[in-house]
Amino acid sequence: MELRSFGANKSRVPVIGQGTWNIDNGDREAAIAALRVGLDLGMTHIDTAEMYGDAEEMIAEAIAGRRNEVFLVSKVLPQNASRSGTIAACERSLARLQTDWLDCYLLHWRGEYPLEETIEAFRRLQSDGKIRSWGVSNFDVPDLAEARDIAGAGALACNQVLYHLEQRAIEHAVLPWCEKHGVPVVGYSPFGHGRFPGSHTSAGRVLQEIAARHNATPRQVALRFLVRRPSLFTIPKSSRPEHAAENAQAGDLYLSEAELASIDESFPRGPRPCELPVL
Ligand SMILES: NC(=O)c1ccc[n+]([C@@H]2O[C@H](COP(=O)([O-])OP(=O)(O)OC[C@H]3O[C@@H](n4cnc5c(N)ncnc54)[C@H](OP(=O)(O)O)[C@@H]3O)[C@@H](O)[C@H]2O)c1
Secondary structure: OOEEEEOOOOOOEEOOEEEOOHHHHHHHHHHHHHHHHHOOOOOOEOOOOOOOHHHHHHHHHHHOOOOOOOEEEEOOOHHHHOOHHHHHHHHHHHHOOOOEEEEEEEEEEOOOHHHHHHHHHHHHHHOOEEEEOEEEEEHHHHHHHHHHHHHOOOOOEEEEOOOOOOHHHHHHHHHHHHHHHHOOEEEEEHHHHHHHOOOHHHHHHHHHHHHHHOOOHHHHHHHHHHOOOOEEEEOEEEEHHHHHHHHHOOOOOOOHHHHHHHEEEOOOOOOOOOOOOOO
């Protein structure tokens, strides 16, 4: 699994991690087994949120006895992101996750509370040793610039945003801004939240052809495309051990420039959006 430097702490984080939204909506044991298989195969970046139902409790079970292997990320909901609310939300997440610290804590999306308040709480949590870094999610350029103005250069550990083959809007402005300011970009919903392009489409067939050349799968090719730049990370969610294993193996796949160009052409990045969707 390829590792990259992440945030001001320069933590070494795998390019492919594990999402956990909806892992509590099916076979609980299989989902916990999938997280463990993912960890075994190097997908040690585990992404969760206070919003994700029982996911934090399930992660606690999956990582029991192996906390030090994990780069654990959770998120505060915007409606909780006041100065005191952020601290209380973090403490609830720590309790559910049965850990003393988060490797990174994110504001899930921009809400009504002034960013100064949330950032002040993040700093307090950091100085208390409850979080090692903090970042944001679903931030567009004006919000990113505001966060940087408040917190200073190098403070933001990442921006976690929607990014998959059929949704490349971040490439217009968010990704360039993050690259210019050294902020890692964690792409979420890399499989389109379950709507992955199939072989009945010409673009899906391009993925298949490239995959066949590498003895890989179209999903592995997609994941690799989504981390083709040094600033990019991705966090597919899987509740099945065999899916987790397939996803992790993309961490060792290398695509040629010509193959990347052909995927780029098959899945055009589309028009510049007004703003990112908030999920
Ligand atoms: N910050 C935010 O606002 C935000 C928003 C959305 C998501 N996220 C994060 O990003 C993570 C990933 O996004 P997502 O959950 O929306 O969707 P996703 O990862 O794009 O897709 C998940 C779907 O793909 C399936 N899948 C995964 N690996 C597969 C494989 N190898 N073969 C076939 N199917 C496979 C899963 O099925 P199985 O479960 O059956 O394996 C599930 O149905 C989330 O879990 C969450 O942690 C963050």
